[in-house]
Amino acid sequence: QSVVTQPPSTSGTPGQRVTISCSGSSSNIGRNAVDWYQQLPGTAPKLLIYNNDQQPSGVPDRFSGSKSGTSASLAISGLQYEDEADYYCAVWDSNLSGRVFGGGTKVTVL
Amino acid sequence: EVQLVESGGGLVKPGESLRLSCAASGFTFRGHTMNWVRQAPGKGLEWVSSLDKSGVYTYYADSLKGRFTISRDNAKNSLYLQMNSLGVEDTSVYYCAREGPTGDFDLWGQGTLVTVSS
Numbered sequence A: 001q002s003v004v005t006q007p008p009s010t011s012g013t014p015g016q017r018v019t020i021s022c023s024g025s026s027s028n029i030g031r032n033a034v035d036w037y038q039q040l041p042g043t044a045p046k047l048l049i050y051n052n053d054q055q056p057s058g059v060p061d062r063f064s065g066s067k068s069g070t071s072a073s074l075a076i077s078g079l080q081y082e083d084e085a086d087y088y089c090a091v092w093d094s095n096l097s098g099r100v101f102g103g104g105t106k107v108t109v110l
Numbered sequence B: 001e002v003q004l005v006e007s008g009g010g011l012v013k014p015g016e017s018l019r020l021s022c023a024a025s026g027f028t029f030r031g032h033t034m035n036w037v038r039q040a041p042g043k044g045l046e047w048v049s050s051l052d053k054s055g056v057y058t059y060y061a062d063s064l065k066g067r068f069t070i071s072r073d074n075a076k077n078s079l080y081l082q083m084n085s086l087g088v089e090d091t092s093v094y095y096c097a098r099e100g101p102t103g104d105f106d107l108w109g110q111g112t113l114v115t116v117s118s
Helices: none
Strands: A009-012 A018-023 A034-039 A046-049 A063-068 A071-076 A085-093 A098-101 A105-109 B003-007 B010-012 B018-025 B034-039 B045-051 B058-060 B068-073 B078-083 B092-099 B105-108 B112-116
Touching: A009 A018, A018 A085, A018 A105, A034 A063, A046 A063, A046 B105, A071 A085, A085 B045, A098 B045, B003 B092, B003 B105, B018 B034, B018 B092, B018 B112, B034 B068, B034 B078, B034 B105, B045 B068, B045 B078, B045 B092, B058 B068
Parallel strands: A009 A105, B010 B112
Antiparallel strands: A018 A071, A034 A046, A034 A085, A063 A071, A085 A098, A085 A105, B003 B018, B018 B078, B034 B045, B034 B092, B045 B058, B068 B078, B092 B105, B092 B112
């Protein structure tokens, strides 16, 4: 059981907006920056959002991140079939002195 | 080309050891903290270990119980993971990941599969 929790799955139709939550505590999300990763089937993870809400170059601007208190969210606006993947949040946990990943959320495009 | 290439994975028996390598190219390796992350078949990502630029400061996941050792050779642009007393629960794809300025993992290798089975 991870110290940061994500819903196991979510779905949407093309063009819809979907959000994925990442819930933690004062020792992780409450004091440190959150990152988000996309993992397409059979491939390595890819950085999607860093420092809570920053996009690396090359990431479509339909992906956005936010953080409030001990929770963070990833939003995908204008969902596309190519967005079908697993999404993970990650954050440093100051009590554990280690990085923790959420359990992952599988996004299905209907 | 900026890339990380892992190697050294394979099939081992419970209790045996294995050493993974990660070769970096296309960027200043000595300027980055480096990490290992693993993923068991059909499961999520699990952070394993981190090593700072100089190779002095190490961090490990509590679940490893002192069995793994991370190291690096900046002259060879390489990161290593020595894994001892392997158990079936260590069966995973092991990824090498570069750490960016804000602690994110901004570059990943393709992974190397470690299978522990009798």
